[in-house]
Amino acid sequence: xxxxxxxxxxxxxxxxxxxxxxxxxxENSPARGCMIIKPNGMALWENMRDQLxxxxxxxxxxxxxxxxxxxxxxxxxxxxxxxGFAKECAVVTHSRLTQDEEGNLIxxxxxxxxxxxxxxxxxxxxxxxxxxxxxxxxxxxxLLYNQWANVVRWxxxxxxxxxxxxxxxxxxxxxxxxREEAVEEAERMLEVYSTFAEEYMAMPVMQGRKTASExxxxxxxxxxxxxxxxxxxxxxxxxxxxxxxxxxxAFDCTFTDENNEETYVWATSWxxxxxxxxxxxxxxxxxxxLVLPPKLAPHQVVIVPLFFDDDQEGxxxxxxxRLQEKLEDAGxxxxxxxxxxxxxxxxxxxxxxxxxxxxxALGPRDLENDNVEVARRDTQTKEVVPQEGIVDRVLDLxxxxxxxxxxxxxxxxxxxxxxxxDYDTFKEVIExxxxxxxxxxxxxxxxxxxxxxxxxATIRLIPFDREERExxxxxxxxxxxxxxxxxxxxx
RNA sequence: CGGGGCGUGGCGCAGCUCGGUAGCGCACCUGCUUUGGGAGCAGGAGGUCGCCGGUUCAAAUCCGGCCGCCCCGACCA
Numbered sequence: 001x002x003x004x005x006x007x008x009x010x011x012x013x014x015x016x017x018x019x020x021x022x023x024x025x026x027e028n029s030p031a032r033g034c035m036i037i038k039p040n041g042m043a044l045w046e047n048m049r050d051q052l053x054x055x056x057x058x059x060x061x062x063x064x065x066x067x068x069x070x071x072x073x074x075x076x077x078x079x080x081x082x083x084g085f086a087k088e089c090a091v092v093t094h095s096r097l098t099q100d101e102e103g104n105l106i107x108x109x110x111x112x113x114x115x116x117x118x119x120x121x122x123x124x125x126x127x128x129x130x131x132x133x134x135x136x137x138x139x140x141x142x143l144l145y146n147q148w149a150n151v152v153r154w155x156x157x158x159x160x161x162x163x164x165x166x167x168x169x170x171x172x173x174x175x176x177x178x179r180e181e182a183v184e185e186a187e188r189m190l191e192v193y194s195t196f197a198e199e200y201m202a203m204p205v206m207q208g209r210k211t212a213s214e215x216x217x218x219x220x221x222x223x224x225x226x227x228x229x230x231x232x233x234x235x236x237x238x239x240x241x242x243x244x245x246x247x248x249x250a251f252d253c254t255f256t257d258e259n260n261e262e263t264y265v266w267a268t269s270w271x272x273x274x275x276x277x278x279x280x281x282x283x284x285x286x287x288x289x290l291v292l293p294p295k296l297a298p299h300q301v302v303i304v305p306l307f308f309d310d311d312q313e314g315x316x317x318x319x320x321x322r323l324q325e326k327l328e329d330a331g332x333x334x335x336x337x338x339x340x341x342x343x344x345x346x347x348x349x350x351x352x353x354x355x356x357x358x359x360x361a362l363g364p365r366d367l368e369n370d371n372v373e374v375a376r377r378d379t380q381t382k383e384v385v386p387q388e389g390i391v392d393r394v395l396d397l398x399x400x401x402x403x404x405x406x407x408x409x410x411x412x413x414x415x416x417x418x419x420x421x422d423y424d425t426f427k428e429v430i431e432x433x434x435x436x437x438x439x440x441x442x443x444x445x446x447x448x449x450x451x452x453x454x455x456x457a458t459i460r461l462i463p464f465d466r467e468e469r470e471x472x473x474x475x476x477x478x479x480x481x482x483x484x485x486x487x488x489x490x491x
Numbered sequence: 492c493g494g495g496g497c498g499u500g501g502c503g504c505a506g507c508u509c510g511g512u513a514g515c516g517c518a519c520c521u522g523c524u525u526u527g528g529g530a531g532c533a534g535g536a537g538g539u540c541g542c543c544g545g546u547u548c549a550a551a552u553c554c555g556g557c558c559g560c561c562c563c564g565a566c567c568a
Contacts, residue, residue: 004529011562013561013562014561017561028560032559032560084567087566088566122568151568153567153568155566155567156492156565156566156567157562157564157565157567162568163567167568169568224568235568236567236568238568239568272568273568274568275568304527306526306527307526308525308526308527309526342526342529343525343526343528343529343530344526344527344529345526345527345528345529345530346526346528346530347528347529348527348528348529349528349529350529352528361527363527364527365527373527456564491568
């Protein structure tokens with residue numbers, strides 16, 4: 001059954017679907033564009049969520065919860081925000097169903113709502129309406145809050161985890177007395193995302209700011225982290241927005257400062273979603289299926305006991321259970337696969353498809369020699385080692401895997417990042433190799449749009465230190481460029 | 492919304508050109524033998540062939556309409 005997963009170079013998007021399915025992460029749902037997140041996928045998300053949540057708490061944030069439904073009129077308040085989200089909003093118009101003459105279920109005309117609700121595509125509007133009530137004085141600031149929630153954006157072309165009509169995410173919404181403080185907050189949270197991506201997901205990212213056309217609707221500035229996938233396309237993995245006073249003005253949110261002057265509040269918002277799982281998959285997984293970094297894997301180690309008759313079962317299981325205990329005492333997430341009905345080979349493959357970083361197999365032969373077989377998922381290597389010191393060996397191995405995955409991804413990102421000066425070469429690189437391309441840009445939307453039109457590559461980000469790098473000439477127009485920006489085709 | 496492909500047991504597919512009452516692999520159930528890289532044999536269960544209509548003695552197959560899914564674009568985290 002080696003063909004459980006379609007090879008990447010044969011059909012990349014089929015490979016992706018195969019990895020998601022075989023990894024037991026998620027499947028399509030009867031509701032179009034939505035996904036059913038299976039226990040293995042949810043456990044992965046929970047690990048990501050718990051880690052991020054801790055990092056938010058460590059930077060002074062608290063959680064709260066806002067409703068799923070937002071009064072429709074709120075969407076009209078901020079002009080750019082409406083424009084950005086109106087065309088992908090689900091709308092609730094009735095409160096109950098009834099049957100028509102033919103017995104078909106229809107929305108009950110008598111239950112038409114006096115005011116429509118939209119299902120939140122993001123929560124800025126309802127939150128800023130509320131903040132305007134919570135904030136009076138500079139003494140009320142800052143507000144540093146976050147919520148874990150689901151949101152709905154009615155998408156045309158869904159892809160499990162990468163783009164689904166409903167997805168899980170977190171959205172932080174902060175309020176500040178000064179512009180500087182808000183900008184700092186947006187930068188701080190981008191840094192948190194970057195640290196999380198690199199240290200936990202083992203996914204190297206580029207940081208920068210978005211161009212006006214890629215900016216969050218309603219933001220003054222959008223910061224982002226971008227990661228490079230194995231097929232040469234970039235993935236926006238997280239965004240952090242400096243919202244200026246746009247939402248404060250739209251929702252009349254003011255405070256009285258130390259000088260008794262009424263001022264609009266400064267805002268940020270920032271979010272990452274279950275899309276990160278898509279990024280994780282496309283960063284590390286291979287033709288054998290899912291590969292997960294130990295820090296986030298639902299199970300870091302799986303123990304597969306091997307026994308061939310009832311006499312062997314007792315001693316083998318006893319040894320395996322003790323091993324499990326010792327590993328758990330050391331803080332390792334361990335799964336014991338004592339499934340009697342599947343052959344060892346089947347179970348080995350299953351855990352590989354699920355991306356478990358380390359597998360320990362222990363049978364009668366190992367019992368005799370005080371050995372245990374250790375296999376690592378990322379390199380597909382295995383060795384037989386003494387049981388003595390196995391816990392330390394496993395702990396070291398998990399660190400090695402985590403680091404190895406990062407190094408490999410980092411190396412690939414470097415190999416596929418190009419510096420290009422002329423447009424012909426740019427087109428060639430984008431079409432044939434993909435990856436990131438640093439090139440000069442004159443700063444106009446026209447040029448940006450033309451490049452996208454002709455190559456389908458977009459400006460993924462403008463580096464924060466652009467001005468400090470070298471100046472040059474736009475590769476298309478020859479106009480002056482303040483510095484290179486990062487291009488790529490993207491998800 | 493454009494262009495392409497596809498809807499047949501749980502999953503993957505064949506059958507359709509040339510109409511004749513549905514088949515294969517995997518999975519599932521029972522039993523025995525097995526088990527260090529997706530085990531073998533024997534028996535068994537499971538399908539109104541996406542939906543609606545038409546042609547016909549007879550439709551998975553031909554004709555018309557509709558629905559859905561996947562891939563490639565436009566939109567997007």
